[in-house]
Amino acid sequence: MKVYQVSELVAAINAQLSAFGEVWVRGELSGVKVASSGHRYFTLKDADGQLSCVMWASRADRLRFKLADGLSVLVRGVLEVYPQRGSLQLIVQEVVPEGIGELQLAFEQLKAKLEAEGLFAPERKRPMPELPQRIGLVTSPSGAAVRDVLKVLSRWPHLSVLLYPVRVQGKGAEGEIARAIRYLGKLGRLDVILVVRGGGSLEDLWAFNEEVVARAIAASPVPVISGVGHEIDFTIADFAADIRAATPTQAAELVVAQLERQARRLEDAWRHLLLAWQRTLTMRKNRLALLAGARGLALFPARVRQIRTVLQRAEVLPQLLRGLVLRRHRGYQLLVSRLYAWPVRFGAARRRQLLAGQEAMLRERLRALVSRRKLELAAKVRALQALSPTGILKRGYSITTVEGDPRPLRRAEDVQPGQRLKTQLSQGLVRSLVVGGEAGHQQALFSLGENEEVE
Structure with missing residues (x-):
């Protein structure tokens, strides 16, 4: 009988296992660990046995879902004996969830993760702006979604729409969508952002289920409306958005409906204001009719004409004051120019002293003139008030x-x-x-x- 070295025996076993080829194994994940290198180590077990497994980072990073304890899976790989420990292990090349699709599992895992972080909490949702007039639009420039949205928004021609064209499916689409949301949010001049796409399969809509898109929506300083797919389609972007619309068309309808509500509110306010003004006008007319024949009012017209003349003169008082100030200012400028033209022998200190004196004198004269005009105007106003019908009644008549x-x-x-x-x-x-x-x-x-x- 041949005697083997340990390493020789392990190599012989691995040669036999290599001939065994790839195998599919069904089991439950347990003890899942992620090494600093990115490799995944876990145990695949059932009721009667268990098998150590390793999945290299180059393959594990391609998974759309997260390996987790308790997950029932089908695993494809090759068997080998690890020489350093002499233990049998399965080098995993593919993992397929059992009972649920890979994409659906990835969706549920990411949804649970972000929900636990509070990313979908109702208290962080922002309402629709009161008057959305500047709209950011993130979608494909050639799809039906952009046409549907622009058709609805065209009912309000004054709206400003800024389109950021992106790919809405395929590899790298999620990065474009996230960059578009971040860019529009930083502009500082938009009222709301619409992130929309037409219907499709779960695979087609997957870009809107990526974590990078959800976090870009949650971090946006501008409220985001998500309108992806059809009524039955829900994406991670829908949960992260401030407002979820069933379709791209409904996303635009939400904006237009808000504008229509504000228009009705303004119309109602105008109507109430007009009615209040009409009631006030009617009351004043009735009051005037009652006082029109009062005894002593016959003397008012001449006095009113006199007061009106005074008031007309008072109305031009600001113009007179402005003219006076302008003339004084011109004189002041002339004086300054003369002072600066004086020979140097007078000295800078002397010129500043003279200039300050002239300025103080001008200010004092202007204040005195304004005070006199104010007193004259106040006296005329008191005289007019004393002769009004209400004033006569208040004096005991x-x-x-x-x-x-x-x-x-x-x-x-x-x-x-x-x-x-x-x-x-x-x-x-x-x-x-x-x-x-x-x-x-x-x-x-x-x-x-x-x-x-x-x-």
Whole structure:
């Protein structure tokens, strides 16, 4: 019988195993570890046995899902004995999840990871801007999605749309989409960003399920609306976005609907403002009609014309002041030019002293003039207020009319016993009944009726 060295025996066993070829093994992952080199080490086991496995980083990095304990898989590889330990291991070349597709598993794993980080939390979602007018659009420039979005947005011609063209599927598409979102977010002049793509298979939509896209959406300083695929399609981008739309068209409809709501709100506010103004105008007209026939108002027109003349003069006061200031300023500039033209022998200190004195004198004269004009204007305004109907009533006068006749009474003989009168005071209205009068003294005696009220 031949006697083998250990290394010889291991080499002989490996030669036999190499002839055995590739094998497929079904089992459950356990003890998954990632080395600093990127290699994955794990155990594949079932109820009655276990097998050590290693998957080199060059192959493991191609997996779209994460190897995790408890995951049921099919593994393809070749068997060998590791010489340093003399243990049997499987060099893994491919791992396929059992019971769920590779892409779906990767989707669920990434979704759980980002959700645990709080990336999908409702409290970090931002609402639609009040008035979105500048729209960023991330999509393919040649697909149906861009045409659908622009068609809807064209209902508001004043909208500004900035398109960042990207590939929406295939290798490297996720990087382009993430760069587009980051670029538009940094511009600082957009109100909302639409990230859209038409329908397709899970593989077609996969760029929107990549972690780099989700993190770019979450980090965007501008609210993001995701509209990828159809109603039944959900992507990681949908969960990360501030607002999820079922389709690209619906994403654009959300923007337009917000604008229409704001337009209706402005229209309602304008209508309420107009009604309030009309009510106020009607009240003022009624009040003016009541006071139009008040006794003593006949003297007002001449006085009003006089006051109006004063006010017209006061209106030009700012122009006069500006003219005065301009003339003084020109004189000031002339004085400065003369001072600078003086010979050097007068000295810089002397010129500055003279200049400061002239400036102080000009400022004092200007303040005095403005103060006088303000006092004159205030006196005219007080005179006008004193002659207003409201001012007359506040000084104790009143306006009396016969009920049913808006003309004010001027003589006692204009009333008859039994007539009802209304007297407008500064605050309130008095209703009275005539019981007699003394025409010679232009006085009338009145008494309140039994059922009359004082308002």
